[in-house]
Amino acid sequence: MTEKRPQSGYMQGRVHVLPVRIYYEETDFTGIVYHANYLKFFERGRTDFLRTIGIHHKALWALDPPLAFAIRSIHLDFQKPAEIDDILEVHTQYKKVSGASIWADQAIKRDGNDLVTASVHAVCINREGRPRRAPLTIREALTPYLGEENHGVP
Secondary structure (H helix, E strand, O other): OOOOOOOOOEEEOOEEEEEEEOOHHHEOOOOEEOOOHHHHHHHHHHHHHHHHOOOOHHHHHOOOOOOEEEEEEEEEEEOOOOEOOOEEEEEEEEEEEEOOEEEEEEEEEEOOEEEEEEEEEEEEEOOOOOEOOOOHHHHHHHHHHOOOOOOOOO
16 A cells, blocks of 8 residues: 655655655656756745644734745755656755754655755735744744754755
8 A cells, every 4th residue: 555645745854755746737849857947946945844843824914914935045056957757855845043043955856866955035025025033933944953053955
């Protein structure tokens, strides 16, 4: 019997793993994943990590005052291409929360091998787009999963 995995991925220790299948619409004319689509996969990984630990974007926006996340910087390192029909895994590990900032390391893997890695710096923002300190509920929810500074994603 095969183990059923939740649609929003699963935790593997402190790392969230999100399976992703590559469809035709995500590739260029050569059957290789178009580079901008990796940003979408990474976004899904970060969002589903948060969803898995009980943090939902819609609920954050409903707070008084509202809260959202914005990417301040992201560094991508492309190592190997993904292709149509591949089954990949997006690995996400949040590293640190400080003030309004949240840092994460991510990797898109095929058969355990890195295809693309990302270092992400996000900030919590208010309705006007100004930085806002991460609420205690977010800091407490993330704390058990935080990795060491510059630890990388296994």
